[in-house]
Amino acid sequence: MHWAAGGKLFFPTMGDRLMEADLATSGKSLRVKSIEPLFQLNLPVTTDPLFDVTPDGKQFIVVTTTDPAASHSISLMLDWPAMLKQH
Numbered sequence: 001m002h003w004a005a006g007g008k009l010f011f012p013t014m015g016d017r018l019m020e021a022d023l024a025t026s027g028k029s030l031r032v033k034s035i036e037p038l039f040q041l042n043l044p045v046t047t048d049p050l051f052d053v054t055p056d057g058k059q060f061i062v063v064t065t066t067d068p069a070a071s072h073s074i075s076l077m078l079d080w081p082a083m084l085k086q087h
Contacts, residue, residue: 004057007033016041018051018060 001011009021018041022033041051041062050063077083 002051002053004053005055006057008057010038010051010053010057012041012051020057
């Protein structure tokens, strides 16, 4: 989940759809004014939601996959500047 200005809460559903909840707070109470689906995320299988939202809630960055059966590994290149010098 990620919070944005103006009482907006962004969260993924179990079906990988990004939702926006418009919340209102008053004292110790919290009220959900509305919940809207935004878009499909197509997240890779992971326990962490791989998305973030700007503080104003208008721009998103999302790690997605186009192939759900694709490998879930990543490659980390160490000392890549030295590798560039070799070529």
